Amino acid sequence: xxxxxxxxxxxxxxxxxxxxxxxxxxxxxxxxxxxxxxxxxxxxxxxxxxxxxxxxxxxxxxxxxxxxxxxxxxxxxxxxxxxxxxxxxxxxxxxxxxxxxxxxxxxxxxxxxxxxxxxxxxxxxx
Numbered sequence: 001x002x003x004x005x006x007x008x009x010x011x012x013x014x015x016x017x018x019x020x021x022x023x024x025x026x027x028x029x030x031x032x033x034x035x036x037x038x039x040x041x042x043x044x045x046x047x048x049x050x051x052x053x054x055x056x057x058x059x060x061x062x063x064x065x066x067x068x069x070x071x072x073x074x075x076x077x078x079x080x081x082x083x084x085x086x087x088x089x090x091x092x093x094x095x096x097x098x099x100x101x102x103x104x105x106x107x108x109x110x111x112x113x114x115x116x117x118x119x120x121x122x123x124x125x126x
Contacts, residue, residue: 008071009126015064015081019118022061022084025054026114030107051092054110058084061117068124077124080117087113 032047065081068074087110094103 011064011067011071012121012124012126015061015068015077016118016121018057018061018064019081019114019121022054022057023111023114023118025050025057026107026111029054030111033104033107048095051088051095055085055088055092058088058114061085061114065117068121072124072126074124077117077120080113080120084110084113084117 029047029050032043032050034043062082062085065078068081069078087106091103091106091110094106
């Protein structure tokens with residue numbers, strides 16, 4: 001029975017690390033957003049690259065949330081984790097369509113969701 005607890009603990013650790021990386025990416029992205037808002041070339045490209053990286057990190061967090069759900073039955077945390085890739089895809093689409101104000105508002109919602117996922121994952125016990 002120790003194997004289950006260890007496996008469960010490893011999945012929670014995976015979720016915590018994935019959520020932390022997603023939160024860090026979501027914090028870096030608006031810092032680089034000042035470039036696109038002021039029409040600065042290199043920062044605009046970096047903002048886009050970090051946005052794409054945020055999508056990958058969101059997918060990893062979603063997978064980690066699903067694995068944690070299978071080990072613990074915690075459906076709420078899984079759904080929260082799975083919402084990040086959905087928000088990231090919408091965020092990328094809005095950025096590509098140059099819908100700046102909606103992109104900014106959803107960007108802050110994504111930032112809050114990613115940071116909240118990390119803090120919620122920290123509160124869980126294996």
